[in-house]
Amino acid sequence: MISKKICMVGDFSVGKTSLIRRFVERQFSDQYLSTVGVKISRKTVAVEANKAEKTDVQLLIWDLEGSTKFKGIAPSYLQGSKGILVVADVTRPDTIEHLEDHIQLFLSVNPEGLIMVAFNKSDLIEEAKLAKILAQYQFTNQPKVLGIYATSAKTGQDVDNIFQSLAEKII
Amino acid sequence: MKGLWQKLMAPRRLEYLEVDANFLIKEASIGVYRFADSGENPDIGTDVRREFPELIGVEYILRAVLEEKQPNFQLKGIARLREPHSLLYFDLYCIADDSQPDVHPQTGLIILLEDATERMAMEQELGQVAKEATLLSHALVAANDYIDKIITSMADALIVTDSTGKIKTTNAAAQKLFGYTAVELRVSNISHIIEDHQLWPVQMAMGSGCTELVRDVEAVCQMKSGARLFVSFSCAAIQSDSEAIQDLVYIGRDITERKRSEEKLRLAMEKERELMDLKNRFVSMTSHEFRTPLSTIISSADLLEFYCEKYKDEKLITHISRIQNSVNQMTQLLDDVLILGKAEAGKLEFKPDWLDVEDFCRDLVAEFEINLAGDRQIDFVAESQNTIAYMDRKLLRHILSNLVANALKYSPAGTPVLFNLIYGAGEVIFLVQDWGIGIPLSDQPRIFDSFHRGTNAGNIPGTGLGMAIVKQCVELHGGRISFVSEVGVGTQFRVVIPFKVQPLPEI
Ligand SMILES: Nc1nc2c(ncn2[C@@H]2O[C@H](COP(=O)(O)OP(=O)(O)OP(=O)(O)O)[C@@H](O)[C@H]2O)c(=O)[nH]1
Numbered sequence: 221m222i223s224k225k226i227c228m229v230g231d232f233s234v235g236k237t238s239l240i241r242r243f244v245e246r247q248f249s250d251q252y253l254s255t256v257g258v259k260i261s262r263k264t265v266a267v268e269a270n271k272a273e274k275t276d277v278q279l280l281i282w283d284l285e286g287s288t289k290f291k292g293i294a295p296s297y298l299q300g301s302k303g304i305l306v307v308a309d310v311t312r313p314d315t316i317e318h319l320e321d322h323i324q325l326f327l328s329v330n331p332e333g334l335i336m337v338a339f340n341k342s343d344l345i346e347e348a349k350l351a352k353i354l355a356q357y358q359f360t361n362q363p364k365v366l367g368i369y370a371t372s373a374k375t376g377q378d379v380d381n382i383f384q385s386l387a388e389k390i391i
Numbered sequence: 392m393k394g395l396w397q398k399l400m401a402p403r404r405l406e407y408l409e410v411d412a413n414f415l416i417k418e419a420s421i422g423v424y425r426f427a428d429s430g431e432n433p434d435i436g437t438d439v440r441r442e443f444p445e446l447i448g449v450e451y452i453l454r455a456v457l458e459e460k461q462p463n464f465q466l467k468g469i470a471r472l473r474e475p476h477s478l479l480y481f482d483l484y485c486i487a488d489d490s491q492p493d494v495h496p497q498t499g500l501i502i503l504l505e506d507a508t509e510r511m512a513m514e515q516e517l518g519q520v521a522k523e524a525t526l527l528s529h530a531l532v533a534a535n536d537y538i539d540k541i542i543t544s545m546a547d548a549l550i551v552t553d554s555t556g557k558i559k560t561t562n563a564a565a566q567k568l569f570g571y572t573a574v575e576l577r578v579s580n581i582s583h584i585i586e587d588h589q590l591w592p593v594q595m596a597m598g599s600g601c602t603e604l605v606r607d608v609e610a611v612c613q614m615k616s617g618a619r620l621f622v623s624f625s626c627a628a629i630q631s632d633s634e635a636i637q638d639l640v641y642i643g644r645d646i647t648e649r650k651r652s653e654e655k656l657r658l659a660m661e662k663e664r665e666l667m668d669l670k671n672r673f674v675s676m677t678s679h680e681f682r683t684p685l686s687t688i689i690s691s692a693d694l695l696e697f698y699c700e701k702y703k704d705e706k707l708i709t710h711i712s713r714i715q716n717s718v719n720q721m722t723q724l725l726d727d728v729l730i731l732g733k734a735e736a737g738k739l740e741f742k743p744d745w746l747d748v749e750d751f752c753r754d755l756v757a758e759f760e761i762n763l764a765g766d767r768q769i770d771f772v773a774e775s776q777n778t779i780a781y782m783d784r785k786l787l788r789h790i791l792s793n794l795v796a797n798a799l800k801y802s803p804a805g806t807p808v809l810f811n812l813i814y815g816a817g818e819v820i821f822l823v824q825d826w827g828i829g830i831p832l833s834d835q836p837r838i839f840d841s842f843h844r845g846t847n848a849g850n851i852p853g854t855g856l857g858m859a860i861v862k863q864c865v866e867l868h869g870g871r872i873s874f875v876s877e878v879g880v881g882t883q884f885r886v887v888i889p890f891k892v893q894p895l896p897e898i
């Protein structure tokens with residue numbers, strides 16, 4: 221079975237660990253335990269390799285330490301990553317502003333890498349506000365951004381979808 | 392080789408692996424299991440990536456190290472979940488095995504694994520505190536912003552003062568309502584704005600444990616411009632950290648408009664009531680006053696009929712003139728009622744124009760003189776050169792003809808009537824004086840009331856409306872009327888009309 225490395229990238233406390241936890245363990249916790257270093261989780265997903273059949277792919281999901289004002293993301297972790305999930309917290313505008321920087325950093329390490337954008341914690345704001353954010357951040361200038369999702373690790377909304385579609389794209 | 396490595400590394404809690412160019416394990420130190428994904432020592436000959444999945448994806452870098460294009464490869468802080476909730480961290484460090492310096496590329500890699508749990512745990516703890524603090528301060532700022540937004544967008548005025556009334560905070564609505572800037576308000580005291588003492592902090596019972604002090608109290612307030620407002624206030628004490636110091640928050644709503652419309656409504660109702668009164672009085676008056684002339688008309692007509700048949704001539708003339716007089720009287724009465732009705736309903740129009748008052752008076756006197764008996768005369772005296780003024784002809788005619796007619800009516804034959812026109816400082820004065828029966832003292836306070844007639848008027852005909860009309864017309868001119876009178880001596884009326892009420896004449 222083939223394995224593919226993908227990374228979770230974004231500011232601290234946007235919900236990277238929580239998204240993995242929801243996707244892999246189908247669980248969620250309100251507690252915040254910040255990640256340091258790197259922790260790999262594995263999950264096998266079935267993707268359509270060609271039209272007829274499905275193949276299994278093992279995703280190696282790298283949970284990285286979120287960036288802060290004082291410490292960025294170490295580029296060495298991003299090496300060899302086929303794609304990333306770049307995550308923002310919809311309740312913190314600065315984390316949305318930083319998405320572009322994270323995308324830049326990833327593409328500087330992997331110019332061919334693919335990107336999914338997760339506007340996470342979508343359970344915390346009203347539909348209208350969410351729609352406004354989604355309309356405002358389309359990343360039309362970033363051809364490597366292949367999908368934009370409003371996710372919630374808490375409710376599980378679009379969590380499977382965003383991982384699944386990243387898997388389909390990097391195959 | 393193996394022995395040397397182990398001796399070197401054991402004290403530093405280092406483990407190592409040797410792999411070939413295909414990443415198959417050639418050799419491993421006995422403690423490697425601690426860092427392996429499964430927690431067990433890998434078998435020799437198996438792929439190192441099975442236990443170290445961190446190496447998947449970076450094979451191109453490992454090859455570069457093998458080819459000595461890159462000196463090393465390292466990954467720091469790799470986490471392994473050991474017991475539940477306990478993480479172990481290690482750093483992975485990879486170099487080419489250059490024990491055979493002549494071979495290119497090198498035949499294998501050496502992977503060093505060093506425990507980093509302590510370092511990473513410390514990093515985690517420190518980072519956690521810093522991150523939580525940042526989140527908290529963000530949340531605080533956001534909450535503050537939110538409250539600020541609520542306060543600024545509030546339609547009601549908000550003022551926070553300390554316990555002496557010194558203003559600390561205001562919102563946009565308060566600044567707009569009172570016409571001050573935020574800065575001006577901040578150096579001000581609530582007593583400069585609210586006039587009612589009862590709303591000053593010193594006047595309110597504080598510290599009684601209840602935070603709401605007053606609710607919806609109407610107060611007169613002063614704007615910066617000096618203009619006055621009615622504001623409905625609610626006031627509460629804000630419990631601050633120190634119990635002794637209490638701030639007050641005032642929430643005010645402008646109710647000036649409401650007050651104004653209440654006042655308008657009240658006035659409208661008053662006017663309505665006055666009109667009803669007038670109507671009632673008119674109805675009762677018609678039944679009384681119209682009866683006399685009408686019965687005269689009827690009886691005169693009856694007699695006319697009788698005499699016509701019997702005598703023809705002389706008496707006929709008398710009765711015909713009686714009929715005429717009665718009809719005139721009724722017409723006058725109806726005219727007066729109409730004018731007064733208009734005046735009391737506020738519908739009497741004031742349409743001033745430039746006119747020569749002296750000419751106007753002379754014409755009026757001349758009109759009177761045509762019908763005057765031979766022994767009567769009106770002495771008109773004008774004491775000025777320039778007698779142009781801005782007045783309403785129609786109303787002025789009502790004023791003067793009523794006064795002159797009364798003077799003639801209530802004075803005996805042979806006595807003169809004096810009509811005096813005086814130009815004073817900024818005003819025109821009309822004096823009408825007679826030497827007649829006078830107005831009894833008891834009637835004097837009421838002579839301007841409609842339908843009130845002097846008790847000594849006897850059967851001198853009159854509607855009792857003339858003086859009411861005169862007063863209305865004088866007031867429309869912004870003037871005033873007064874009189875002195877003594878029974879049996881005579882009466883003098885004095886009308887003063889300012890001529891400054893006019894706008895400039897339209898050209
Ligand atoms: N309501 C809600 N809370 C979420 C969601 N995702 C994460 N959280 C909460 O947000 C906090 C941070 O979540 P993490 O998953 O630890 O965030 P992270 O991005 O891994 O943070 P770092 O590891 O510090 O970079 C936790 O308290 C989570 O419970 C979500 O979708 N909805």
Ligand SMILES: [Mg+2]
Nearest residue numbers: 236237254255
């Ligand atoms: Mg995390």
